[in-house]
Amino acid sequence: MNSEKEKMIQGEYYQSNDRTLRADREKARRLTYAYQQTDEPEKRRAILKELLGASGEDVVFEGRLQCDYGYNIEVGEHFFANFDAVLLDVCKITIGSHCLLGPNVHIYTAGHPLDPVERAKGIEFGKPVKIGNHVWIGGGAIINPGITIGDNAVIASGSIVTKNVPSHVVVGGNPAKIIKYLDQSTNKI
Numbered sequence: 001m002n003s004e005k006e007k008m009i010q011g012e013y014y015q016s017n018d019r020t021l022r023a024d025r026e027k028a029r030r031l032t033y034a035y036q037q038t039d040e041p042e043k044r045r046a047i048l049k050e051l052l053g054a055s056g057e058d059v060v061f062e063g064r065l066q067c068d069y070g071y072n073i074e075v076g077e078h079f080f081a082n083f084d085a086v087l088l089d090v091c092k093i094t095i096g097s098h099c100l101l102g103p104n105v106h107i108y109t110a111g112h113p114l115d116p117v118e119r120a121k122g123i124e125f126g127k128p129v130k131i132g133n134h135v136w137i138g139g140g141a142i143i144n145p146g147i148t149i150g151d152n153a154v155i156a157s158g159s160i161v162t163k164n165v166p167s168h169v170v171v172g173g174n175p176a177k178i179i180k181y182l183d184q185s186t187n188k189i
Contacts, residue, residue, distance in 0.1 A: 003018075003020065004016075004018035004020065004021055005018065005020050005021055005024070008021065008090050008091070008124070008126060009072065009090075009091065009092070009126075011091050011125060011126050011127055011128065012125060013113075013123050013124070013125050014123070014124060014125065015121075015122055015123065015124075016090075016122055016123075016124045017122050021069075024069050024071070025068055025069060027070075028051065028067055028068060028069050028070045031047055031050060031051040031070060032051065032064075032065050032066060032067065032070075034047055035047045035048065035051070035061070035065060036063070036064055036065070044060075045059075048061070051067075051070035051071075051073075052070055052071070052073045052074065052075060053070070053071045053072055053073055053074045053092070054074040054075070055074070055075045055079075056075065056076045056077035056078070056079070056097060057077050057078070058077060058078045058079070059075050059077075059078075059079045060079065060080050060081065061081045061085055062080070062081060062082050062083050063082075063083035063084060064083065064084050064085070065081070065085050065087070066084075066085070066086045066087070067086075067087045067088070067089050068087075068088050068089050068090055068110070069089050069090070070089065071089075072089035072090065072091060072092045072093060072109070073087055073089050073092075073093045073095075074092065074093070074094045074095065075095045075099075076095060076096045076097030076098070076099065076133065077097040077098065078097055078098045079095060079097070079098075079099050079100075080099075080100050080101070081100075081101035081105065082100075082101060082102050082103040082104075082105075082139065083103040083104065084103055084104045085101055085104075085105055085106075085107075086104075086105070086106040086107070087106075087107045088106075088107070088108045088109055088110045089109055090109050090110045090124065090125075090126035091109040091110075091126030091127055091128040091129075091145070092109070092128040092129075093107055093109060093128070093129045093131075094128070094129070094130045094131065095131045095135075096131060096132045096133035096134070096135065096151070097133050097134075098133055098134045099131060099133070099134065099135045099136070099137075100135075100136045100137070101137050102136075102137060102138045102139030102140070102141065102157060103139045103140070104139055104140050105137050105138075105139065105140070105141050105142075105143075106141075106142045106143070107129055107131075107142075107143040108129075108142070108143065108144055108145050109126040109127055109128060109129055109145050109146075110124060110125075110126055110145065111124065111125050111126060111127060111145050112124055112125075113125075126145060127145035127146030128146065129143055129145065129146070129147050129148075130147075130148045130149070131143075131148075131149045132148075132149055132150050132151035132152070132153065132167065133151045133152070134151055134152045135149055135150075135151070135152070135153050135154070135155070136153075136154045136155070137149075137154075137155040138154070138155055138156050138157030138158070138159070139157045139158070140157055140158045141155045141156070141157060141158065141159045141160070141161065142159070142160045142161065143155075143161045144160070144161060144162050147161050147162075147163070147164060147165070148164045148165070149161070149164070149165040150164075150165060150166045150167030150168070150169075151167040151168070152167055152168050152182060152184075153165050153166070153167060153168065153169055153170070153171065154169070154170040154171070154182070155170075155171055155172075155176065156170060156171065156172030156173070156176070156179070157172075158172075158174070159171060159172050159173060159174065159176040160173075160174040160175055160176060161175070161176045162175040162176065163175065163176070165178075166178075168181065168182040168184050169181055169182060170182065
C-alpha cells in the first residue's frame with residue numbers, strides 16, 4: 001500500500017494531515033524562512049539546493065518564496081522569480097530554463113474534491129504543472145493545477161490560466177486565451 005506522500009506525489013487522493021507530510025511542510029517553512037532572512041547569495045543558493053527537488057545554475061527567488069514542500073519543484077538554468085512567488089507543490093512543478101516570473105505569481109498543483117463530505121475529511125489531490133523554456137509569466141498571474149505551458153510563451157499580468165498554453169503565444173485574461181502568436185523566425189535563442 002502506498003504512503004500518503006507517495007499518493008500525493010502520484011496525484012491520487014491523499015490525507016494532507018499525515019504526520020510525514022506535516023513534517024515535510026514544516027521543513028519547507030523553516031527553509032523558506034531562512035532563505036528570506038539572508039541576502040548572502042551563497043547561503044541563498046545552498047538553501048534552494050536543499051529545498052528544491054532540482055535546480056540549475058543562476059536560480060533566484062526575489063524576496064519571499066512560499067511552497068508546500070519544495071522537493072516537488074524542479075527549476076532549470078537562469079530562472080528569476082520576482083517578489084512573493086507562491087508554488088503549491090503537492091505534485092511536481094517543472095519549470096524550464098530561462099524563465100521569468102513577475103511579482104506575486106501563483107502556481108498551484110493542489111486540488112480538493114468537489115463533494116463537500118469528501119472535502120471535509122481532509123482529502124486532497126494534485127495535478128502536476130509543466131512550464132517550458134523561455135517562458136515569461138507576468139505579475140499576479142495564476143497557473144492552475146494540471147497546466148502545461150509551452151516554450152517561449154508569455155502569460156500576461158493578472159491572467160488566470162485554466163487550459164494548456166501552446167508554445168510561441170501570448171495569453172491573457174480570465175480565463176486566459178491566446179491574444180497573439182509570436183513570430184518564431186525572429187527567435188535567435
